[in-house]
Every structure is written in C-alpha cells, then in structure tokens.
Amino acid sequence: MGCNLRDLANADNTTMEAMKGKKVGIDSFLLAFQFLTTIRDRSPTGDGGPLKADNGKVVAHLMGFLSRASMMLSKGIKPVFIFDGKHPDLKKDEMAARRERREQAEAEWKAALEAGDFATAQKMAQRCVKYTPEMVEESIEMLSLMGIPAFRAEAEGEAQAAVMAANGQLDAVATQDWDALLYGAPVVIRNFTTDGSKRMGRVVRAQRIELEQILKDNDLDRDQLIDLAIMIGTDFHPGIKGIGPKTGLKLIKEFSTIEAVCSAKDKPVPERLDEIREVFRNHPVVEIPNQELVQGDVDVEGLKKFLIEDRQFSQKRFDNAMELLEQAGLVRTGGQTSLFSF
Numbered sequence: 001m002g003c004n005l006r007d008l009a010n011a012d013n014t015t016m017e018a019m020k021g022k023k024v025g026i027d028s029f030l031l032a033f034q035f036l037t038t039i040r041d042r043s044p045t046g047d048g049g050p051l052k053a054d055n056g057k058v059v060a061h062l063m064g065f066l067s068r069a070s071m072m073l074s075k076g077i078k079p080v081f082i083f084d085g086k087h088p089d090l091k092k093d094e095m096a097a098r099r100e101r102r103e104q105a106e107a108e109w110k111a112a113l114e115a116g117d118f119a120t121a122q123k124m125a126q127r128c129v130k131y132t133p134e135m136v137e138e139s140i141e142m143l144s145l146m147g148i149p150a151f152r153a154e155a156e157g158e159a160q161a162a163v164m165a166a167n168g169q170l171d172a173v174a175t176q177d178w179d180a181l182l183y184g185a186p187v188v189i190r191n192f193t194t195d196g197s198k199r200m201g202r203v204v205r206a207q208r209i210e211l212e213q214i215l216k217d218n219d220l221d222r223d224q225l226i227d228l229a230i231m232i233g234t235d236f237h238p239g240i241k242g243i244g245p246k247t248g249l250k251l252i253k254e255f256s257t258i259e260a261v262c263s264a265k266d267k268p269v270p271e272r273l274d275e276i277r278e279v280f281r282n283h284p285v286v287e288i289p290n291q292e293l294v295q296g297d298v299d300v301e302g303l304k305k306f307l308i309e310d311r312q313f314s315q316k317r318f319d320n321a322m323e324l325l326e327q328a329g330l331v332r333t334g335g336q337t338s339l340f341s342f
Contacts, residue, residue, distance in 0.1 A: 003229040005178040007245040008218050011207035015195055018208075019172065020076035023293065024192070025161030027175030028065075028081045028150075029131065031193060032139065035064025036129040040122075047113055048122030050129060053312040061135050062142055062311065068193045069148055070324035078295050080170060081143050081150040083136050084157045085286070088279055090236040090272065102128050145303040147296030147330055151288065159183040159283040169293060172208075181211050182229050182280045184222065218249060226280045228252045231261065236276045240267055298322075298330050 036050045039060035050060035065081075072079045087095055105127035112121035136152070143150035153160030161173040162183035173185040174192035181188055188209045195206035215221060220228070231248045233239025240262070243251065255261045262269045270276065300322070307313035325331050 003178055003182065003232055003234045004245070005181060005214070005225075005229065008214050008225075008249065009209045010213060010217055011190070011209045013205045014189060014208040015206055016072065016075050016077060016192065019189070019192075021078070022171040023078040023080060023169070024072075024189070025164060025170040025173045026079050026081045026192075027158040027161060027173065027177060027180070028139070029084045029157050030176050031064070031068070032061050032083075032131045032135070033129065034194075035061045036131060037126040039063050040125065042122065045118055046122065048109070048118075048125030055312065057311060058135065059311050059313070061131065061139055062307070063313075063317070065139055065143060066146075066307070066317075066321050069143060069146060070321040072193075073146075073148075073295070073328040073330060074324040076328070079148055080161075080164075080293055081139075081148060082157045082161050083140065083150070083152045085153040085155050085160075088155055088236070090276060090279060094235045102130070142303070142306055145299045145306055146325070147298050149288075149293045149295070151286065154284040154286045156183075156283065158185075159279075160285050161185065163283060163285045164288070169288070169290060179229075179234065179280075181209065181214065182226050182234075183283055184211070186211050219253060220249075223277075223281075224252050224256065226277055227258045229280075230270060230273070230276055231258060234276070236279060237270050237272075240270065295330070297332050298325050300331060 036058075039051050041047055041049055041051060050058045051063065053059050069079060069081070105124050109121055109124035109128055112118070112124060140150045140152070156179075158173060158175045158177045158180040161170060161175070162180045162185035164170045165173050165186055166184040172187040172189050173180045174189045176190055178188075188211075189206055190209065191204050191206045194204045197204045211222075215225060218225075228245075228248050230237055231240045231243045231252070232245055240258075251261045251265070252258075255264055258273060259269055261267070304318060308315065308318055322331060
C-alpha cells in the first residue's frame with residue numbers, strides 16, 4: 001500500500017457522479033484483490049476461497065470487474081483499467097515478505113480445512129488469495145470485450161496511471177495507494193468504487209486528494225514530499241526508525257533533504273536512496289497512444305460467449321450488466337440500435 005500520507009492530505013468527499021465525462025485510471029490490482037477476498041465461498045462447509053464456476057475456474061475477479069466497470073460506464077465515467085507489470089527490483093524485499101505471509105496463511109488455511117474448522121479456514125482464505133497471470137489476462141480480455149481500455153503497466157499500475165494523469169491523458173487516478181501522489185498524479189480518488197458502501201458500521205465515502213493542495217498546505221515541493229515519504233517508509237524502503245509523518249514533516253521542512261536530516265540527527269542515509277527517488281520521479285511506463293484510450297462499443301456476442309458459455313455466468317447477471325451498458329449507449333448489434341430497443 002506504499003506510504004500513508006493521510007496526515008498531510010486535506011481530502012474532500014466526492015462521488016462517482018462527480019467524475020461524469022472524465023477519464024479515470026483504475027489501479028486494477030488492488031481492485032482485483034478486493035474482489036477475490038470478498039466474492040468467495042461462504043457456505044457452512046465452504047473453503048472460503050474465491051467464488052468458482054462449476055468447472056472449477058475462479059470467476060470472482062470477473063464478477064467484480066463486470067459489475068464495477070458496468071456501473072462506472074452507466075454513470076458516464078470513462079475508465080481505463082491498468083494492471084501491474086513487473087515490480088521494480090527495489091520492491092523485491094516487500095514482495096518476498098508478502099509471499100511469506102501468504103504462504104503462512106495458506107498453510108494455516110489447509111490445516112483448518114483438514115481439521116474441519118471451516119470458520120478459521122474461511123478467515124485464512126482471505127489472506128492467501130493469488131491474482132494469477134491467467135486471471136489478469138482474463139480480466140483484460142473481458143474488459144476489452146466491453147470496449148474498455150485495459151492493459152498491463154511497465155511496472156507499478158498506480159505509477160503508470162499517475163504518469164499518464166500528469167501528462168494529461170487521464171483526469172484522475174482511482175487507487176487506495178497514496179504512492180500515486182509521489183509518482184506525480186495531480187488528482188487521486190480513494191474509495192472510488194466503494195463509495196456509499198458500509199464498512200465496520202460506517203458509510204464509506206470517495207475522497208478526492210489533489211497533489212498541489214498537499215504541497216501548498218504543507219509548504220513542500222514534490223522532491224521534499226518524496227523524501228518525506230521515504231523517511232516514513234514506502235514499499236521500496238522501510239523508513240528511518242523513529243520518524244513518523246509529523247516528525248518527518250517537521251524535519252524535511254527544516255533540513256529540506258534526507259541527507260541533511262540524517263546528518264543533523266546522526267541517522268544512516270537509506271541505502272540506494274537515489275534509485276528510490278528515481279523510481280518516484282521517473283517511473284518506467286508503457287507509452288499508450290491517446291486513440292487507444294477511447295471507450296468503444298460492447299462486443300455483445302463475444303462477451304456473452306466469454307461469460308455465459310465459457311465461464312457459466314447466469315443469464316441474469318449478464319443481462320444486469322447489459323442494462324447498465326445500455327444506459328451508457330454502448331450496446332449495439334448490427335443495424336439494431338440496441339438489445340433493448342424493442
């Protein structure tokens with residue numbers, strides 16, 4: 001989840017409706033994991049894993065993307081789904097730690113199943129889900145059949161979206177990852193796809209955060225914000241011991257750079273500091289022409305085959321999505337205006 005900049009941000013509540021007509025880059029990996037951990041087998045003797053079709057194929061991710069993407073389009077949003085590519089080498093320790101936690105959870109999950117402890121099994125199942133390369137390709141294929149731009153980033157998905165937004169190709173980045181701001185996203189929207197839902201008894205609200213506002217409110221430039229984040233801790237460095245957001249902000253405003261802070265406070269300078277800075281300042285991206293970011297019409301027959309014939313989606317679920325896509329004016333078949341014209 002990168003660096004938590006919540007204490008620095010003056011976030012404004014917003015809604016999906018507020019982004020009508022806007023092109024929004026969707027950090028798709030985080031979204032996929034939400035689907036895989038929430039759309040799952042909760043039956044009394046279920047294993048708690050992501051929901052599967054009768055043929056054994058996991059379909060939870062596709063159900064989630066179909067529902068959310070259709071909803072966005074029905075509200076006039078122009079989504080661009082961006083999936084992670086190859087993680088930077090600097091992130092290998094973080095990825096190894098995540099893998100270790102997942103493997104431990106998987107061992108506990110299997111042990112609970114063998115013991116018939118389905119309550120524990122379902123709890124642990126959420127911690128060991130995997131979003132496989134095959135699932136990624138399925139997701140991209142389905143979204144493409146819906147006419148939605150979808151592709152893999154060169155590296156981090158939220159970074160690709162941030163750079164594209166900074167270059168004017170996107171109006172905002174929808175992600176839970178604060179790091180998008182470090183990559184230069186002018187506008188980040190958190191809780192974008194869960195606005196209005198309930199979590200822990202509270203209603204979740206989408207929040208709009210603007211990079212320029214953070215810099216202005218905290219009297220920082222972007223390089224200082226990046227240094228502050230590195231001191232607090234990111235996916236690429238655990239941070240400097242004893243420095244949290246408030247202390248870090250005070251120190252970076254006083255000394256301007258990490259090197260100066262470390263010198264003044266007798267702290268070791270983070271290893272590979274310049275490389276970490278470069279990841280945030282000039283993240284590698286895939287160059288996407290503007291014409292490939294245009295929403296197209298839905299391939300109704302292709303989508304129907306993909307979902308109903310090949311993955312056993314119900315006709316009702318398919319029709320519900322089609323109705324939302326019809327609202328967006330994206331459903332056409334031959335000379336017929338739409339499936340719902342008669």
